[in-house]
Every structure is written in C-alpha cells, then in structure tokens.
Amino acid sequence: MEPHARSVIEHIERVLALVAPLPAASLDLESALGSILAEDLYASVSVPPFDSAAMDGYAVRLADLPPDGGQVTLHVTGxxxxxxxxxxxxxxxxxxxIMTGAPLPPGADAVIPVEHTSTGRFVAGAPREEQTVALARRPRPHVRGAGEDVRSGELLARAGSEVTAALVGALAASGAVRVPVRRRPLVVVISTGAELVPVGEPLGPGQITDSNGPMLAAAARAAGADVVRLGPVPDDPAALRAALDAAARGGPGVGSGAGSRAGADLIVTAGGVSAGAADVVREVLAPPSPATDGAGVTDVDVATVAMSPGKPQALARWHGVPWLALPGNPVGAYASFELFARPAIGRLRGLDLAGKHHLSEIGCSASTSSTRSNTPPAVLISAAVGWSGSPGRLLVVPVRLVPLPDGGAAHSSDASAVGVKPVGSRHSLSALATADGLALVPSDIEKVHAGDLVQVLMLR
Structure with a gap:
C-alpha cells in the first residue's frame, strides 16, 4: 500500500459513518414498491382466511371413501x-x-378433482345435471387449510427488507393497506470540469461531452434513489459553491425536481478532486481563508485510497448534507460509485446491508480475508486468462464472462465453467459499457494467473 493511502474497506466505513437511514413515511402498497421497510410487518389476517378447495371437483367426507382406494357412488346435493x-x-x-378457492362446506374434509371422477370435467356455464358421482380416495385431500400460507400475527417481512412486487402481494393478502418505509433518498449529481459540455451540445476546441454526470445519475437511480443532476460546472470555486448550495438547500433545478423536499440527502460530485492546479473540489474543500467562503463545509476528509483507478477521494458535509467527491476518470468514477456511493445510498434507504451476502473484506486476498458487513456484494469467479496486478493498490478491472478453457479450472466449483477476462482498457468507457463486472484484484497480488479465484462486483 502506498504511504498514507487508506484501504478501500476503511474508506467504505468512513463513507457509511457519514450517512444514516432516512425517516420513515407511510405509503400505500403500490407506492411503496422498491422502498425499504422501516418496521417489521405482521399479518393482520390469516391466508387463506378459511378452509378452501385447492382444485375444481367434489367436496366429500373421507369417512365415506374406502381406505383401500375402492370406488364409491355418492349423491350430488349442491x-x-x-x-x-x-x-x-x-x-x-x-x-x-366445488370450485377452486371456494369455502369447504361443513362436514367435508377432502376434495376429489373432477378429472378423477365419473363426471370427467365441468363445462363452464353449464348447470349441474349429475345426480350422483363415482369417485375414490386420492393421495392428497386438495384442501388449503385456513392460515396454511400465513397465520394472523405471523411475521411477513423484517425492517430493512425491500418491498418487491411479490411482497406487495403477500402484504395485500394479509390485510395491509399502508406500510411504513424509509423515504427514497434524493441524490444530487454534479460533474465538474471546464472541458465538459452537456450531452447534445456541439463540441468546441478542447471540449468533451459530459459522460460522468449522466452515468452517475443513472447509477444512483438504479441504486434506488431519486436523482437531480446539475452541471457540468466549470473549474471555478464560486460556480461549484453555488451548485453545492443549490443541491443542499433546494435551489433552482433541485427543489422543482425533488417534490416537497428542500434539498439533497446526498451530494455526489465527479472530478476536481486530484492534485492538479485546476482541481476545483480540492480548492473548495481547503480550509477557509479571507479569500474563500468555507463556512458551508464541515467534516472534510480528503484521502488517497489504495485503488486504481479511483485513488483520489474526498468526503465532507455541505451545509450538513453528506458529500462524496469522486474522481473524474470515468472508470474510476464508476468503480468509486459502486464501492462507496451505492452502499451510502443503501444506508440512506434503510437497506439491511448486514443481512445480505457480502464477500470478505475488499482489498484482501480471498484466502486471508475476514467477513465484513456493508461491503458491496461480490462473487468469486475463476480467471480465464492471466493479467498483471497493481501491488500496493486494489486494482479494479472491467471484465467479461467467458467459457473457461477445457471446460473448467482446477479451483472452480462452478458447474457452468464460466470465468472472467479483462475487456478493453481499464480506463475506457467502452470497456465499462461491455463489462459484466468489475474484478477487484487485492493489493498484495502481483499477477493474476488463469484459474485463480478473483472477487467480482457483478454489473449485470
């Protein structure tokens, strides 16, 4: 590790210390989709609420059916x-x-499916004509007992669980009308750089289109946040301070996009955090002087993180709002979002990060790592080819899933025999766009060999 560089896991922990779950709000079931439960939820009613038929057929008394499976003829009475x-x-x-879902009549304790009786089938809309029916005992009673799925008072979902479409169905069936969930965080994304031009505008000499802003805004939406994008902001401290003020206090372009919220719950900037003379974020984060207004910024933490790309990072609060300053290199910005901003958004949402499967400590070899919660979810996949590491730094490599040579690798237990190989340049947006994941090569690995297990943050 480089002198004075902190580990990725330490930076994740500092990021998470900057944020806390947002307050709870009561939403109707469909509006709550995608939100995170703020409380444990229990069933108000049993599901099903009564004994019911699981098949179309005949409700009967098992006492009338010979245990040996012999056929009997019964009178059809209703x-x-x-x-x-x-x-x-x-x-x-x-x-x-009896039809599927109908209440089981008093006295009955089984349903014989119509296809296993002398009737054969029911005709939709046709009145009942049979006076008797011949049938025999079946291996199963085809009855759904009251509370067989869920009993009244039973735990349905714990706080920290995401409200999925399936959970909406379960909650509706069990009597829920509104549910307590964490408010969706508002993330304001600001890209910086005098060379940046908004998407769709013509480029002049020395200019490039702003790709970080749309990319990070899309990533934040995918992480479950509401998003407002500002900028690009030129390399001017006053312009950046104005954008940060708008983000934190709900200025033009923020309040209108945030509904009733005054300002952001999290600010994410891209660029301007390195050591260049024009790195505007570093300038704004510098201690206040008579020539600068630094009154709005607190808890400043400018760091060198032992990762590549993505080494320059900074954390702060702007008028109390957590601010993550990510590097401007597109792959570094995206990797930084996945490693740092996504867990921060998850905590703001109230996501139970500790309850999910997370790989061992990011930045350590798989054989020596220890389990940590709140680190990004990752999987171990065999390397299909070899590539160089970056000793002293966690190396982030866009990779693609490919079949392993000869159908497998010595260290792979994956029956599908799939491995990963680097795709394109480590600093290329086109490589990122075609990657299936980001391989995380620990700082103590000089070279990845074909067949080695590597940590991969899956992007698809």
Whole structure:
C-alpha cells in the first residue's frame, strides 16, 4: 500500500459513518414498491382466511371413501363457487360440487378433482345435471387449510427488507393497506470540469461531452434513489459553491425536481478532486481563508485510497448534507460509485446491508480475508486468462464472462465453467459499457494467473 493511502474497506466505513437511514413515511402498497421497510410487518389476517378447495371437483367426507382406494357412488346435493353465498353441508353419503378457492362446506374434509371422477370435467356455464358421482380416495385431500400460507400475527417481512412486487402481494393478502418505509433518498449529481459540455451540445476546441454526470445519475437511480443532476460546472470555486448550495438547500433545478423536499440527502460530485492546479473540489474543500467562503463545509476528509483507478477521494458535509467527491476518470468514477456511493445510498434507504451476502473484506486476498458487513456484494469467479496486478493498490478491472478453457479450472466449483477476462482498457468507457463486472484484484497480488479465484462486483 502506498504511504498514507487508506484501504478501500476503511474508506467504505468512513463513507457509511457519514450517512444514516432516512425517516420513515407511510405509503400505500403500490407506492411503496422498491422502498425499504422501516418496521417489521405482521399479518393482520390469516391466508387463506378459511378452509378452501385447492382444485375444481367434489367436496366429500373421507369417512365415506374406502381406505383401500375402492370406488364409491355418492349423491350430488349442491354447488359451491368461490365468493360469498350459502354453503351446503355435506352429509354422510353425499358430495357437493366445488370450485377452486371456494369455502369447504361443513362436514367435508377432502376434495376429489373432477378429472378423477365419473363426471370427467365441468363445462363452464353449464348447470349441474349429475345426480350422483363415482369417485375414490386420492393421495392428497386438495384442501388449503385456513392460515396454511400465513397465520394472523405471523411475521411477513423484517425492517430493512425491500418491498418487491411479490411482497406487495403477500402484504395485500394479509390485510395491509399502508406500510411504513424509509423515504427514497434524493441524490444530487454534479460533474465538474471546464472541458465538459452537456450531452447534445456541439463540441468546441478542447471540449468533451459530459459522460460522468449522466452515468452517475443513472447509477444512483438504479441504486434506488431519486436523482437531480446539475452541471457540468466549470473549474471555478464560486460556480461549484453555488451548485453545492443549490443541491443542499433546494435551489433552482433541485427543489422543482425533488417534490416537497428542500434539498439533497446526498451530494455526489465527479472530478476536481486530484492534485492538479485546476482541481476545483480540492480548492473548495481547503480550509477557509479571507479569500474563500468555507463556512458551508464541515467534516472534510480528503484521502488517497489504495485503488486504481479511483485513488483520489474526498468526503465532507455541505451545509450538513453528506458529500462524496469522486474522481473524474470515468472508470474510476464508476468503480468509486459502486464501492462507496451505492452502499451510502443503501444506508440512506434503510437497506439491511448486514443481512445480505457480502464477500470478505475488499482489498484482501480471498484466502486471508475476514467477513465484513456493508461491503458491496461480490462473487468469486475463476480467471480465464492471466493479467498483471497493481501491488500496493486494489486494482479494479472491467471484465467479461467467458467459457473457461477445457471446460473448467482446477479451483472452480462452478458447474457452468464460466470465468472472467479483462475487456478493453481499464480506463475506457467502452470497456465499462461491455463489462459484466468489475474484478477487484487485492493489493498484495502481483499477477493474476488463469484459474485463480478473483472477487467480482457483478454489473449485470
């Protein structure tokens, strides 16, 4: 590790110390989709609320059916459809037509599917004509008991769980109308650089299109945040301070995009954090002097992180709002987002990061690492080819999934025999766009050999 450089895991921990879960709000079920539960949720009613038929057929008494599977003929005395209505009791020697989901009639304790009876099938809309039915005992009763799925008072989901479409269904079935969830964080993304031109505008001499702003805004939305994008901001301290003020206090372009919220919950900037003479973020984060207004910035933490790309990083609060300053190199900016900003957004959302599967400590060899929560989720995949490491730094390499040579590798337990290989330049946006993941090569690895297990942050 370089002198005075901090590890990636230490920087993750400092980022997470800067943020806290947002307050809870009560939302209707469909509006809560994608949000994170603020409280444990319990079923208000049992599912199903009554004993019901699991198949179309005949409700019968098992006592009327010979245990040896012999066929009997029963009198058909009524019909029961799903929904409200009178339920005909089943007396000895009787059977009642019943449809899937209908309440099981009193006296009945089994349903014989119609296809296993003398009737054969029911005709939609046709009245009942059969007076009797021949049938026999089946291996299963085809009855869904009351509370078989969920019992009233049973835990449905814990705080920190994401509200998925399936959970919406389970909550609705169990009586929930509104649920307490964490408010979605508002992330303001600001790209910096005098050379940057907004997307769609013509380029002049020495200018490039701003790609970091749209990329990081899209990544923040994918991480579950509402997003407002400002900039690009030129390499001018006053212009950057104005953009940061707008982000933190809900100025033009922020308040209108944030609904009723006054300002950002998290600010993410790209660029201007290195050691160049025009690095505007470093200038704004410098201690205040008579010539600068530094009153809005606190908790400044400018760091060299032992990773490549993405070495220059900074943390601060701007008027109390957490601010993550990421480098301007596009691959470094994206890798920094995945390693630092995504966990921060997860904590703001109230996501139970510790409850998810996370790989061992980022930046350590797989054989010597220890389990940590709140680190980005990763998987171990065999290297399909060899490549050089970057001793002293965590090396971030865009990689693509490929078949392993000869159908597998000595260290791979993956039956699909898939490995990873670097794609394009480590600093190329086109490589990032075609990558399936980011390989994280620990700082103590000089070379990755074919067949070695590497940590991979999956992007797809």
């Amino acid at each position: 019909d029961v459809a799903a929904g409200p209505g009178d339920t005909t009791a089943v007396e000895p020697g009787q059977a009642v037509r």
